[in-house]
Amino acid sequence: MISIIGAGPAGSYLAHLLASRGEKVNLYEEHSVIGSPIQCTGITTSSLKGILDMDQDFVLNKAKYARIFSANNNFIEVKLKGTNYIFDRDRFDRHIGELAINSGAKLHLKSKYNGCKDNRTKKIKINNEFKETDILIGADGPFSSVAKSNNMFNNRKFVYGVQARCNLKCEEDKIDFYLGYGCFGWVVPENNKVARIGIAAYDKANIEFEKLRKLREGKIINYQSGMIPIYDPKVITSKDNVYLIGDSATQVKATTYGGIIQSLLAAKEMSKSFEDYDKNWRKAIGRDLWTSLYARKIMDRFSKKDYNELVRLFTQKRLKKVLEENDRDYLTKFIFQLLSKEPRLLKFLKYTLFN
Numbered sequence: 001m002i003s004i005i006g007a008g009p010a011g012s013y014l015a016h017l018l019a020s021r022g023e024k025v026n027l028y029e030e031h032s033v034i035g036s037p038i039q040c041t042g043i044t045t046s047s048l049k050g051i052l053d054m055d056q057d058f059v060l061n062k063a064k065y066a067r068i069f070s071a072n073n074n075f076i077e078v079k080l081k082g083t084n085y086i087f088d089r090d091r092f093d094r095h096i097g098e099l100a101i102n103s104g105a106k107l108h109l110k111s112k113y114n115g116c117k118d119n120r121t122k123k124i125k126i127n128n129e130f131k132e133t134d135i136l137i138g139a140d141g142p143f144s145s146v147a148k149s150n151n152m153f154n155n156r157k158f159v160y161g162v163q164a165r166c167n168l169k170c171e172e173d174k175i176d177f178y179l180g181y182g183c184f185g186w187v188v189p190e191n192n193k194v195a196r197i198g199i200a201a202y203d204k205a206n207i208e209f210e211k212l213r214k215l216r217e218g219k220i221i222n223y224q225s226g227m228i229p230i231y232d233p234k235v236i237t238s239k240d241n242v243y244l245i246g247d248s249a250t251q252v253k254a255t256t257y258g259g260i261i262q263s264l265l266a267a268k269e270m271s272k273s274f275e276d277y278d279k280n281w282r283k284a285i286g287r288d289l290w291t292s293l294y295a296r297k298i299m300d301r302f303s304k305k306d307y308n309e310l311v312r313l314f315t316q317k318r319l320k321k322v323l324e325e326n327d328r329d330y331l332t333k334f335i336f337q338l339l340s341k342e343p344r345l346l347k348f349l350k351y352t353l354f355n
């Protein structure tokens with residue numbers, strides 16, 4: 001018997017893969033429905049197409065271009081490699097939940113994990129009842145109770161993600177990224193009248209969000225904010241019969257703070273082998289998570305002036321071409337191409353190499 005805590009993308013997709021293999025799976029979700037509350041922008045690259053059928057009603061919009069704005073409001077526009085999908089996160093989660101159920105996993109709603117009996121990980125407490133399990137999987141998001149109750153939480157760190165759906169005028173095939181607002185900001189269109197305006201920041205997140213919202217003159221419909229874990233390369237994801245996946249395992253890219261594709265790829269690895277899961281997910285996505293973390297550490301030390309210069313350098317055709325020909329999910333594949341084409345970019349490495 002396998003118990004998965006949390007019916008987000010990581011938990012439901014894993015439940016689907018394991019149940020398809022004939023495993024007995026219980027999927028426990030504390031809320032009364034899957035997919036609510038939404039705390040996500042719901043944007044992914046076309047890499048998702050290789051994992052899920054994307055011809056589905058959860059896809060609200062498709063973007064073909066990205067504009068990257070510097071602090072002084074200059075921008076570069078790049079054609080994205082492959083379509084970027086913007087989806088209804090609520091419907092997306094429900095879709096994966098249905099895959100899990102149709103494969104034979106048993107979904108239990110309003111079922112909250114409340115720890116293990118006397119620290120015995122084969123007896124878990126769901127609401128007020130104890131249940132037997134052979135394997136316990138924490139897919140329970142950034143503040144994972146499974147990680148906390150099994151001493152796997154450690155000293156992890158978070159950024160604030162403040163986001164709201166807003167009414168505003170926008171171009172529906174363009175995603176806008178803003179450098180110089182917190183870690184960065186975004187305007188992601190659902191259509192040409194509604195977009196998700198958000199920022200990720202270590203602190204003063206609401207102030208940074210308001211600055212961007214005012215710049216784009218967005219009128220708030222509703223908030224969709226949440227905390228985002230920062231990838232910890234030392235995270236413990238397997239201990240006895242307990243495993244962590246998705247946000248609960250900090251498997252989030254620190255450059256874009258995207259975690260959906262990473263959690264689905266990690267689920268694939270776990271479904272193949274519990275024993276080798278820790279080694280295998282690191283092999284599959286660890287290098288890109290690490291590179292993104294490293295890139296974020298460099299970017300954290302950029303001043304607004306640096307961002308202005310960076311955007312100016314990227315207006316050169318030869319650099320734009322590298323951006324357009326590569327998938328932003330796989331940073332390691334093109335970062336060296338960029339450096340070889342524009343050695344002036346090396347200047348930005350001074351922040352980590354010499355300070």
Ligand SMILES: Cc1cc2nc3c(=O)[nH]c(=O)nc-3n(C[C@H](O)[C@H](O)[C@H](O)COP(=O)(O)OP(=O)(O)OC[C@H]3O[C@@H](n4cnc5c(N)ncnc54)[C@H](O)[C@@H]3O)c2cc1C
Nearest residue numbers: 006008010030041042043113141161226246247258259260
């Ligand atoms: C503002 C914001 C914007 C984002 N934008 C993007 C984006 O555009 N693209 C992208 O790829 N990623 C984005 N992310 C990150 C993305 O949302 C996460 O990486 C992703 O949701 C991780 O999925 P998960 O299944 O691991 O966790 P979650 O989606 O958090 O799911 C965890 C589930 O566990 C349940 N749960 C928690 N505790 C318990 C318990 N004790 N018992 C039972 N159930 C429990 C929760 O109710 C939830 O359903 C964003 C995050 C934020 C905050």
